[in-house]
Amino acid sequence: MKNSENAKHYWATNGTYIKVVDLGQVVALSKQNLQWAAKPSEIFLNKENHDRIFDRSITRYPRDTVFVSNLFKAEAGVEHIS
Amino acid sequence: MNTYLETPSQINSTAPVIFKKAIVRHHVYRLALFDFYQDESRESIREEFSGPLMKIASPRLVDEVEGFYQRVVTKTRNWYTSESKNLSIEISKKKMDVCFEKLAMDLGIDLTEGARPFTPFGLDAGAKAKKAGK
Numbered sequence: 001m002k003n004s005e006n007a008k009h010y011w012a013t014n015g016t017y018i019k020v021v022d023l024g025q026v027v028a029l030s031k032q033n034l035q036w037a038a039k040p041s042e043i044f045l046n047k048e049n050h051d052r053i054f055d056r057s058i059t060r061y062p063r064d065t066v067f068v069s070n071l072f073k074a075e076a077g078v079e080h081i082s
Numbered sequence: 083m084n085t086y087l088e089t090p091s092q093i094n095s096t097a098p099v100i101f102k103k104a105i106v107r108h109h110v111y112r113l114a115l116f117d118f119y120q121d122e123s124r125e126s127i128r129e130e131f132s133g134p135l136m137k138i139a140s141p142r143l144v145d146e147v148e149g150f151y152q153r154v155v156t157k158t159r160n161w162y163t164s165e166s167k168n169l170s171i172e173i174s175k176k177k178m179d180v181c182f183e184k185l186a187m188d189l190g191i192d193l194t195e196g197a198r199p200f201t202p203f204g205l206d207a208g209a210k211a212k213k214a215g216k
Contacts, residue, residue, distance in 0.1 A: 017137045029112055030199040037111070038104035057200040064199035064206060067132035071118055074143035075083065075111050 018069050026068045027053050083107065085144075086151045096169055097159045105175075109182040110158065114150050117189060119197040119204070132205050157185060 021040050028037040036042045036053070043053050058065055087098050101107055118124055124146075131143055161181055166173050186193050197203045 017135055027200065029108060029115060032112060032193070034105060034108045034112060038108045061200050061204050061206045063132040064204040066135050067118075067128060067205055068115060068199050070131045070136045070140065070143060071115060071147070072111070073136060073139040074147045075114055 018065075022072065023058075023065075023069065024053050026072045027058065029072070030064070030068055083110070083147075083151060083155075086148050086155060092155065092159070095159060096163045097155060099169060100159055100162045101155070105178065106158070106162070109178065110151070110154055112193075113154060113182065113186055113189065113191060114147055116186070116191045116193060116196065116198055117150055118146075119199065120191060128205060153189065154185060157188075 021044075024043040025037050025040045028034075028040070028043060031053070033053075036049070043049055083101065086092065087101055092098070101110075118127065127143070127146060131140065136143075158181075162173065163169065165177065165181075183193065199205070201207075
């Protein structure tokens with residue numbers, strides 16, 4: 001995936017209600033990479049950046065993935081759930 | 083957060099301008115995230131919202147998060163307004179990091195060793211321990 005523009009096409013993947021860009025943001029936030037959380041296009045800038053966020057921890061910790069996604073929707077408000 | 087920023091005590095202050103900055107918002111989001119992982123009184127929230135994935139934000143969770151914002155938004159606003167000389171100068175990343183680290187300490191949030199997502203100290207580790215009867 002070359003950039004976050006492409007990521008938008010993976011909207012709510014498999015009916016999970018999680019957009020790929022949003023998932024990248026919450027994982028970046030969880031890993032305390034605030035610059036990328038604030039500007040998620042950086043995550044999709046190149047493979048190295050992408051792989052630093054989308055690593056095995058996402059599948060290893062499914063409850064964390066669900067909780068942070070639910071929480072982020074509540075934190076960010078309508079701007080992220082519209 | 084937008085709802086809270088529209089309350090009478092915030093709307094006519096510098097808060098809407100300050101929290102329009104993505105980096106400031108994400109500092110606060112991080113504090114909220116870590117607080118929701120570490121605050122013992124939020125055990126039932128963690129349990130309830132780590133199972134089903136919500137299509138839209140849960141009103142109950144929004145209320146909980148807004149309660150957290152009430153503890154941090156005014157402090158952040160006052161600090162930022164003073165440090166930026168009433169928004170006339172930009173604040174460096176380093177100063178902002180220091181400010182939010184101090185705020186985390188004031189709130190009892192451990193940013194380095196406390197419970198946090200996607201680590202062995204997250205919810206999955208806790209769930210496994212419970213299942214094993216620990």
